[in-house]
Amino acid sequence: MSKVVGIDLGTTNSLVAFVRNGAPEVIGDESGDRLLPSVVSIDAGGTVFVGREAQRRLLTDPSRTAYSAKRFMGRGIEDVAGEAKWFPFGVSGLAGGVVHLHLGDRDLTPPEISGFILRELKRRAEAFFASEGDIDPEVAAAVITVPAYFNDAQRTATRDAGRLAGLEVLRIINEPTAACLAYGLNQRREGTVAVYDLGGGTFDISILRIEEGVFQVLSTNGDTRLGGDDIDRLLIEWANADLGLDPSTDAEAVQAVRKAAIQAKWDLSEFGETEIRVDSVPGRKGGYSRPVTRADFERLIAPVVERTLRPCRLALEDAGLGPDQIDEVVLVGGSTRIPMVRREVAALFGREPQTDLNPDEVVALGAAVQADILVTGRREMLLLDVTPLSLGIETMGGITSKIILRNSTIPASGSEMFTTFVDNQTAVDIHIVQGERELVSDNRSLGRFKLSGIPPMPAGLPRIQVRFQIDANGILSVSARELRTDIEQAIDVKPSYGLTDDEVERMLLESFEHAQEDIDARMLIEVRNEAETLIAATDKTLRRPDFTEIASTMLAPGEVPVIQAALAELRAVMGSADRELIQGRASALNQATQHLAEVVMNWTVQRALAGRDADEVHAKGR
Amino acid sequence: MTSETSAVPVQPCRHCGTHAPVSVHFCPRCEKILTLGRHGDYFRFFGLPRRLDLDQRDLEQRFRALSRQFHPDYYHNASPAERLASLERSSYLNDAFRTLRDPIGRLEYLLRLEGFAPKQSRDATAQVPAGLLEEVFELNEELEAIQDMRLEGAGAGLIAVRLEQARQPVEAKLDEHNRRLADLGRTHDAQLDAGDDEARTTTLATLRTLLLERTYLTNLLSTIRREMSGEDPAGA
Numbered sequence: 057m058s059k060v061v062g063i064d065l066g067t068t069n070s071l072v073a074f075v076r077n078g079a080p081e082v083i084g085d086e087s088g089d090r091l092l093p094s095v096v097s098i099d100a101g102g103t104v105f106v107g108r109e110a111q112r113r114l115l116t117d118p119s120r121t122a123y124s125a126k127r128f129m130g131r132g133i134e135d136v137a138g139e140a141k142w143f144p145f146g147v148s149g150l151a152g153g154v155v156h157l158h159l160g161d162r163d164l165t166p167p168e169i170s171g172f173i174l175r176e177l178k179r180r181a182e183a184f185f186a187s188e189g190d191i192d193p194e195v196a197a198a199v200i201t202v203p204a205y206f207n208d209a210q211r212t213a214t215r216d217a218g219r220l221a222g223l224e225v226l227r228i229i230n231e232p233t234a235a236c237l238a239y240g241l242n243q244r245r246e247g248t249v250a251v252y253d254l255g256g257g258t259f260d261i262s263i264l265r266i267e268e269g270v271f272q273v274l275s276t277n278g279d280t281r282l283g284g285d286d287i288d289r290l291l292i293e294w295a296n297a298d299l300g301l302d303p304s305t306d307a308e309a310v311q312a313v314r315k316a317a318i319q320a321k322w323d324l325s326e327f328g329e330t331e332i333r334v335d336s337v338p339g340r341k342g343g344y345s346r347p348v349t350r351a352d353f354e355r356l357i358a359p360v361v362e363r364t365l366r367p368c369r370l371a372l373e374d375a376g377l378g379p380d381q382i383d384e385v386v387l388v389g390g391s392t393r394i395p396m397v398r399r400e401v402a403a404l405f406g407r408e409p410q411t412d413l414n415p416d417e418v419v420a421l422g423a424a425v426q427a428d429i430l431v432t433g434r435r436e437m438l439l440l441d442v443t444p445l446s447l448g449i450e451t452m453g454g455i456t457s458k459i460i461l462r463n464s465t466i467p468a469s470g471s472e473m474f475t476t477f478v479d480n481q482t483a484v485d486i487h488i489v490q491g492e493r494e495l496v497s498d499n500r501s502l503g504r505f506k507l508s509g510i511p512p513m514p515a516g517l518p519r520i521q522v523r524f525q526i527d528a529n530g531i532l533s534v535s536a537r538e539l540r541t542d543i544e545q546a547i548d549v550k551p552s553y554g555l556t557d558d559e560v561e562r563m564l565l566e567s568f569e570h571a572q573e574d575i576d577a578r579m580l581i582e583v584r585n586e587a588e589t590l591i592a593a594t595d596k597t598l599r600r601p602d603f604t605e606i607a608s609t610m611l612a613p614g615e616v617p618v619i620q621a622a623l624a625e626l627r628a629v630m631g632s633a634d635r636e637l638i639q640g641r642a643s644a645l646n647q648a649t650q651h652l653a654e655v656v657m658n659w660t661v662q663r664a665l666a667g668r669d670a671d672e673v674h675a676k677g678r
Numbered sequence: 679m680t681s682e683t684s685a686v687p688v689q690p691c692r693h694c695g696t697h698a699p700v701s702v703h704f705c706p707r708c709e710k711i712l713t714l715g716r717h718g719d720y721f722r723f724f725g726l727p728r729r730l731d732l733d734q735r736d737l738e739q740r741f742r743a744l745s746r747q748f749h750p751d752y753y754h755n756a757s758p759a760e761r762l763a764s765l766e767r768s769s770y771l772n773d774a775f776r777t778l779r780d781p782i783g784r785l786e787y788l789l790r791l792e793g794f795a796p797k798q799s800r801d802a803t804a805q806v807p808a809g810l811l812e813e814v815f816e817l818n819e820e821l822e823a824i825q826d827m828r829l830e831g832a833g834a835g836l837i838a839v840r841l842e843q844a845r846q847p848v849e850a851k852l853d854e855h856n857r858r859l860a861d862l863g864r865t866h867d868a869q870l871d872a873g874d875d876e877a878r879t880t881t882l883a884t885l886r887t888l889l890l891e892r893t894y895l896t897n898l899l900s901t902i903r904r905e906m907s908g909e910d911p912a913g914a
Contacts, residue, residue: 227751268742270746439751440745528750528765
């Protein structure tokens with residue numbers, strides 16, 4: 057049977073996990089790396105790179121490299137206008153439509169970028185299952201996590217990304233809930249838990265009640281534009297000001313600074329002081345370094361941390377609980393490694409938070425558990441989540457009429473009656489919104505539809521019941537029925553910030569066209585990895601303390617210079633995108649070192665035997 | 679109770695055609711999850727009598743047990759009809775639980791079921807309930823006085839004290855209503871158990887009046903709270 061996995065599609069890193077013998081585990085890549093940087097880069101030749109390789113290209117080809125694409129999911133250009141200038145790639149879109157990211161001459165929507173990341177995770181998992189000797193290593197379906205505070209458009213965009221990656225999305229689940237599932241599995245406790253999830257780009261707080269294996273979310277709150285990225289940006293702004301850098305013109309330098317700033321942020325979780333250090337700033341003479349103490353850092357980020365506390369209080373209020381009624385606080389997301397975050401959370405809830413599980417991995421583990429539940433149908437655990445935002449429709453005067461309230465357990469449904477205003481009117485326009493505000497214009501527009509096919513009747517006589525159904529993914533569907541005639545009405549919702557089914561279909565076709573390029577990219581990376589391994593191994597041999605002795609006694613004269621030349625030639629082409637060139641020089645080096653490898657092997661074996669003899673002699677002598 | 683059970687409407691199982699009462703969730707013959715019937719109610723769905731005094735723990739346990747039976751997680755590989763039935767039944771269960779676990783929500787729902795639906799009185803211009811005329815008159819006078827103080831430039835602290843004074847009687851009235859509603863709820867349950875429908879009808883009518891007054895009181899309180907938090911000071 058084909059495999060089912062759990063995926064944490066993160067702002068900064070993404071992971072894939074699966075359940076083996078009842079326990080979830082994260083799947084690493086061929087070299088054991090468990091985090092896939094959520095970075096996608098497309099070179100001038102159209103080759104797509106994902107993960108570490110794309111992250112490296114962020115420093116050399118930033119305008120063709122996309123990171124933090126999750127921040128753009130399900131959003132319009134007017135939502136992202138403020139932050140777009142921070143990114144090295146171009147961002148555009150028509151007002152009230154989907155945004156597009158420009159990577160060179162490729163024009164991609166956020167679901168397409170996320171689709172590349174998901175496809176890479178799918179490939180990674182399939183390679184793993186194949187290496188385990190599985191006869192059917194194909195990964196056909198996945199549970200994918202999203203921030204709890206994601207709205208309908210953002211969830212739908214995530215589902216579209218899964219489709220584009222060739223995955224059946226079994227379920228979209230919320231990140232904090234997934235984390236709680238992983239924790240609950242570990243500990244089998246009962247009680248009330250608060251999950252504080254500060255990731256790369258989003259913040260969530262969820263309050264859950266765990267009883268008899270049912271994980272019931274009582275309330276959730278958050279901010280889908282608050283995370284580690286915002287902390288990085290504060291440090292980057294600092295350094296940019298020192299260096300007089302402008303993100304729009306000094307993209308490479310800003311990326312170098314960004315990398316250094318992130319390193320400094322990590323350092324400060326362990327040490328009292330560090331520096332933001334760039335050895336050589338692209339486009340500038342020399343390097344840059346600026347000392348930062350933890351106290352400086354905390355002053356800088358205090359407003360960001362403070363912004364997470366209000367949603368926590370609101371979530372408590374909605375759950376009808378005080379901080380003292382929380383039995384356990386769980387921290388999720390890389391940004392919760394920051395000591396100040398831990399301190400503030402501990403102060404708010406009056407207890408030390410739990411950090412037993414790796415905050416980077418716990419969400420993927422929970423997603424794998426949920427995937428396992430869906431496939432096996434085992435019933436000892438059940439997750440009951442809520443919808444984070446109220447759902448409503450526009451009524452007279454631009455007022456929102458709420459139909460499903462926030463924090464309603466999902467699946468949830470609601471209905472509303474409509475009628476006509478004019479005789480023989482056969483259609484009614486309906487506007488669906490999500491949010492807590494009174495005015496429609498302050499809430500999020502989800503979509504519009506025309507309720508058509510109403511039988512001609514005098515005004516006010518038709519009774520059309522429109523039913524809104526939020527499924528277990530937190531995604532809305534709408535149906536309608538004219539009650540007098542009992543005729544089901546046709547509905548075609550035009551999403552405000554999403555892709556239509558036709559658009560997703562077209563993108564799928566396009567991705568098949570690019571499939572060859574993607575395979576090329578994968579092969580290039582593999583060849584490069586092999587070459588790197590070969591270089592490292594050769595280097596290691598050449599640097600052995602006993603190498604001169606080996607060379608003088610066991611190698612032919614002139615053999616060493618040949619090896620050194622082959623090594624230098626391979627090194628020179630490592631940055632190239634020409635796969636065959638790298639492969640050619642790698643096999644040249646391989647050939648040049650073949651004899652050396654044998655010699656070293658024999659040498660080592662002899663030494664080992666000699667050493668054992670010596671030990672034995674020594675032992676006998678005692 | 680027996681007379682009620684016999685009145686339960688039935689519906690056919692989409693899978694095998696067996697007729698089952700709407701209060702049953704799974705087909706008695708083929709054991710498939712049943713499509714949600716249109717004629718049930720929240721109480722029947724939970725297998726509970728239409729009582730106002732409910733054991734909260736018992737309700738929660740029933741909710742969890744039913745969730746484990748219907749949740750879409752467990753129908754992932756089932757037929758489309760079963761998947762739809764699971765989705766609808768779960769949605770209905772979640773709605774039912776949300777309504778019944780809240781005493782006021784439960785009362786409103788029961789009144790609607792029994793044909794005593796309180797008229798929707800969402801807008802602020804709703805008529806003052808007759809039982810509250812005196813309190814509302816006094817409160818309005820007080821609020822006007824506070825408004826005058828504000829216009830004369832009185833300090834925020836002083837106004838806050840006066841608003842607090844205005845709030846207390848309304849709060850006390852609300853507490854009294856909550857108590858009376860709870861007492862009357864128990865009366866209703868006793869009449870239900872005794873099968874005394876005539877007395878129960880009178881009780882339901884009184885409950886409706888009290889509930890309307892209570893809604894009015896909570897609206898008044900939120901107006902005062904808005905004034906106290908300084909939002910919309912010129913409003914109302």
